[in-house]
Amino acid sequence: MTLLAPVPDALASQYPPGFEPAVSVAGDLDARGRFSPAWVGAGGGRVVALAEGMDPVDLSLAAVTAIRVDELFGASALVAVTGDADHVLALFSRNMVSEFAALARILDDLRAEQSAWRE
Amino acid sequence: MAGMNETATKFATEVRGLGRRNGRLVLERPGEKPSEVTVRYLRPLTARTEIVLLDHDGHEVLTAAGVDAFPPEERLLVTEALRSRYLLPVIRKVQRIDVRFGIRYWWVETDRGPRWFALREPGKNVSWITATHLVLRDTVGNRFEIPDLLALDPRSRRWVGLSL
Secondary structure (H helix, E strand, C coil), rough: CCCCCCHHHHHHHHHHCCCCCCEEEEEEEECCCCCCEEEEECCCCEEEEEEEECEEEEEEEEHEEEEEEECCCEEEEEEEEEEEEEEEEEEHHHHHHHHHHHHHHHHHHHHHHHHHHHH | CCCCHHHHHHHHHCCCCCEECCEEEECCCCCCCCCEEEEEEEEEEEEEEEEEEEEECCCCEEECCCCHHCCHHHHHHHHHHHHHHEEECCCEEEEEEECCCEEEEEEEEEECEEEEEECCCCHHEEEECCCCCCEECCCCCEEEEEHHHHHHHHHHHHHHHHHC
């Protein structure tokens, strides 16, 4: 398991300049559930999600109130909640469950840390 | 469980309808606060027709015989929600299958792109829904569907026949 996965070449053009992730995971499904590279990284108080077929997601962790994993039929979704809105960071198959479970825990810790700083 | 007519009546008389707010599906009923719902098939493997709406606690709110039971303007929302929830790749072509130490490695073309997976113990991990409709579960739990074995090209059918 790697928790510092490089951005796949196919998504490099979407990578936000200057972003330096402390943790990142490469996924295997795009936003429409097709087998395709995806990537989620977090660091510097932000979480960035890239996948083909969707606009890049770039959220401030201070604005994220919860991180959850939704069990779908045939896949799972890593979701960040901001206020009343859900943001799907990535869809992933069962091949990637360990990586995304670890990432979800880390994102939740980072989110809580940002929240503590804010308070 | 409500029947189709009852569902249609319920929609017509009790439910103002479905909407999407901030990425969530919301059901609005007269006199009640809007509630978040999820959309599921009652029988996701054997008959993807009947649809159930579940509330936040997983309780059934409404059952419909199919997407046609929903008002036209909500049909698209239901269809999209189902498409997002059910990510069961359909095998369109079998490129090849290798067997090593009792594990079958499948290289396939699916409706979601090319993929390979490992299948162990077909007797346990292949569900024959009908004589030609099968669902395979790989070694990590991913499912792959062949809705109609006879619709595959002859080469793919031969690979499946040899493997299973």
